[in-house]
Amino acid sequence: MRDKAAFSRIVMNQTLYLRQRFIWDKATQSWELYSNVPRDLCDTYALCGAYGICIISDMPVCQCLKGFKPKSRGYVDWSQGCVRYKSLNYSRQDGFIKFTAMKLPDATLSWVSKSMNLNECREKCLDNSSCMAYTNSDIRGEGSGCAMWFGDLIDIRYFQDGGQDLYIRMSASELGAKGVPRTKIVVTVISTAALLAVVIAAGYLVHKRRRNIVEKTENNRETDQVQNMDLELPLFELATIANATSNFSINNKLGEGGFGPVYKHPKDRPSMPSVILMLGSETVLPQPKQPGYLADRKSTRQDYSSSTPESCSTNTITISELEGR
Template sequence: MWNGSNKFFRRGLWNGITFSGALDASHNSVFEVNFVYNEDELYYAFKMIDKSIFSMAVLNKTRSSLELLTWSQTTQNWNVYSYVPRDQCDSYGLCGVYGNCITTQLLSCQCLEGFKPKSTGYREWSQGCMRNKVLNYSKLDGFIKFNGLKSPDATNSWVNKSMNLEQCRVKCLENTSCMAYSNFDIRGRGSGCAMWFGDLIDIKQSSNNVQDLFIRMSASELGWFRLRNLLPRGQRVLGFLICSGVLSSVLDFDLGSIDGFGKFSVTVLMSCVVAFLYMPGGKNARSFWLGSDQLRSNLEIFSRG
């Protein structure tokens, strides 16, 4: 929906069952929907299952809403069966780029994981969010899976119905403008490829959408996510690094140096482990250790960022 030249409301990408930002329509017993997308045409249609019910869709200028009305033979009036937008999170781009609107929260706008607010102003979300770690714009980047979101604005997107999810990931990673990808159709095991280019906007928490959205992240951000996933979930965690090493010195004289002083180089051989203390359920602290091999693999990921 548009308000003049401004986007006002968006339903989300079609996922094979319904629109990603719509209420659950998979078990709808009132009307059935039909979405057609091919090389020749693109359209969405619905029809009432009960043929005796009359319905129509209208734009209500007073309420700034799109309403589905049904006729009541009893009252001889049109009744509102459904309408959009339904809440403040349906307002287009309310939380800015990479912001997630959550209707159940007092402060509805929050940044997606891996992002932080651009503005320090209280409740100032027009600028949206920015990354915690800048992208490498290379194959060192990766993706983090998000679930239960209305898909971002598809103005700058691309769809291929024949690709699988892995092919979609590879193609998105090769394009430095590609910021996210997902299956186009979530039915069965999922099929097709949808990719988004540029900043992602108009995202809303949508528990009815089970479509996974994979958002591009830097290697260093991925390293933190992977390290965090090794730890017990839902616990308060304190971490510290324990290192032991051997300090060896090598005296390397340089005959060409000033005043005859030699060059002195130092080599440090270190072996480290990282320890985490966590308190399950507020009880006694327990420890969780990552050995040097596990730590090395994660530090390598961090160093790439």
């Protein structure tokens, strides 16, 4: 093949089962390999059979289109392709599912019109029971023209980058309202239910948190009220206590302190070492002593300004005061 720019040739390599294209390189004065077909396994013609799709990044590379199942039970030989789960009605009750990023099927049984738009193409395909798929014949811009396929669809491939949209005819039982696939409806319902569950869970957590805050606030308020209460103990005069206890009668005694009675004279008080020993051992506290008598003598003599002679007794009198310990 020759043109004004370069020389090229195509070689059918029967040994490698390749179609090779070579370009003449003037600098090296030799033929340089430009391209090979097939470039990978998915370039093999009709590798996955009718309604099978080749995805080079998956394992196995052959799979069935949505709405189809393998015709053969074996997963090694895909030459028999796939068959539908639900048979077509071959009427206007059928619909179409949109597949994206596709290599278009073999065009042996196809029809093309440049004057029709996509909606007109759909209606025309739907009226023909042999029409299995349609798309735009020209993908430039927003797309234009009409291309339709009749009979089984073969040699389909998925591209990760690029490719075209393809609308494949499906049974009404595979579609929801207005031609929406049931799989999309199921996914939508599941997504909505999951979102609703998340919202309910979030609302419950917020409600529970607010309730805990309210309960904590109420508990703090009650604590403050208790702390602010007037807990001052009543005060009684000594005469009132003496009258209530029959002048501290032993019969009205309820108990005594841990360190025993309080004594007037320091010599009768327990020392701190004794107290520490009592607290740290099983030592029995001593019994309190009986009230003693004061030996203090109080003079009753009084000075008078009168000149009257002082008279006094020849006997010495002492007065003792009895005090409780």
